[in-house]
Amino acid sequence: MSRGLLIVDVQNDFTEGGALAVTSGDDVARGVTRYLAEHAGEYAAVVASRDWHDGANDNGGHFAADEPDFVDTWPVHCVAGTEGASYDPLFDTSAVTHHVKKGQGVSAYSAFEGTTETGSTLSALLTDLGVDELDVVGLATDHCVRASALDAIRDRRTVRVLSDLVAGVAPEPSAAALAEIRAAGGTISASGAA
């Protein structure tokens, strides 16, 4: 049995000053960096995902530049290759072993919808590495962290969300997301690094 860490979407557009900023996104970026400094060696894989949308289309209705509803449609964010799509510089990625990109032309909340730089799905990567326990951190609790954690549980991994290393768009949906993950069989616990 081995454990992996999934760091979801700690990107400039989701942290303070970004197109779709999450309050305390910078704190999460700093906390993840502190956590990795102490714990990266405990993981068989440290995977970081990025939302990585097309700039030339609305990505299957995911972008609504005029009137996004912030539920199913969003302001333009994380366009591939832009500053907004880059990892937040407060997040030290030196311990990341695998990078996953998702959302090319589609609305993809879960990192399990993405692929690694060699074209592998996240599920196949974790299986290849023997990772059956997955810790999940990052942004945003009520959207991409939620979808990624639930997919990891469906993918038969033992999932733990590190509650002090996530932040959400809105408080109530974020609390509901953690409750949903717990009800699905996941664990919510603090890392102590934030």
Ligand SMILES: [Zn+2]
């Ligand atoms: Zn997106």
